[in-house]
Amino acid sequence: MPRRRHQPADATAGVFVADDTRPKGEHIKDVLTSLVRESKDGSLLPSERVLSERFGVARMTVRGVINELESQGLVRRVGGRGTFVQHPTLTHSEIFRSFTEDMRNRGMTPSSQRYRARTRPAPRDVATQLGIEPGDPVHSIERVRTADGVPMALESTNLSARRFPNLLAVMAKDASLYEVLTRVFKVRFESAEQTVSIARLSPVQAGRLDVPAYEPAFAVERRAVDNMGNVVEFGRSLYRGDRYSIQMHVSRPSSS
Known part of the structure; x- marks a missing residue:
């Protein structure tokens, strides 16, 4: 089946499974931080919809984590195009x-x-x-x-x-x-x-x-x-x- 737009191609599905031992936001942030650091600069991240489905959480939860990554300079949002990996300045x-x-x-x-x-x-x-x-x-x-x-x-x-x-x-x-x-x-x-x-x-x-x-x-x-x-x-x-x-x-x- 063709990969849906913004759906990760190289990350295993298991990495997106929720961790019941920690708060959801904390787990999602750790996973996405690792994904960003392992990805090539400028790579397109999965969409909020795809990530919320993979983690089994509300899109607002995913959006909050991405906001944190953006404030840390790890990703950048481009209107109408998505969220991209941004390596440190x-x-x-x-x-x-x-x-x-x-x-x-x-x-x-x-x-x-x-x-x-x-x-x-x-x-x-x-x-x-x-x-x-x-x-x-x-x-x-x-x-x-x-x-x-x-x-x-x-x-x-x-x-x-x-x-x-x-x-x-x-x-x-x-x-x-x-x-x-x-x-x-x-x-x-x-x-x-x-x-x-x-x-x-x-x-x-x-x-x-x-x-x-x-x-x-x-x-x-x-x-x-x-x-x-x-x-x-x-x-x-x-x-x-x-x-x-x-x-x-x-x-x-x-x-x-």
Whole structure:
């Protein structure tokens, strides 16, 4: 018999049997927490109706448990689509790393979607950040960055086409920009200045990140500098607010 919509395919029926030794809500929460942790990020959970039938409880009981899981950041609801597994948020730290390096350090596989690369005249704001003249040629690279196949950020960056003339010819969709710049152009990155603000994702941006429209996101502007003090790139990225937190190191000024 075909599996009904939202009905679990890989969980044994026995795991949903009620446990008479504990409160129903507590048992259901333990089972669903285990199911979430064993499932792939972004997986669709069974519907409230299916879960209530499996556990033999009212839908309100199941809904209360899912509300708890949502408050803990373990699942997310998408109107009209269902409830999805959401693995814990990632910390965007003050350590200067590329997206690829950051995801690899977390044991995740970085990749890209919707890759677009072109050479264009530099707008005034981009030229100012790169230290070049408005209208000078710049390489612009835009892509959706993913981790284990899940969209995480909309990345857009700009580099001087005169300094890196054949960059787009050697740059691949899933490649690390910093690794290419280091390997091909012998760039030695030193530091970066970052500005973080809060933004609302437009319907188009939200669609690319697979989240509801107008969800909050971290808008990050980055200007990376090499060991000679020259600006290498200037970019603006949008990081999913439901998947990231920002970590900063702060200290009090010296008494002197």
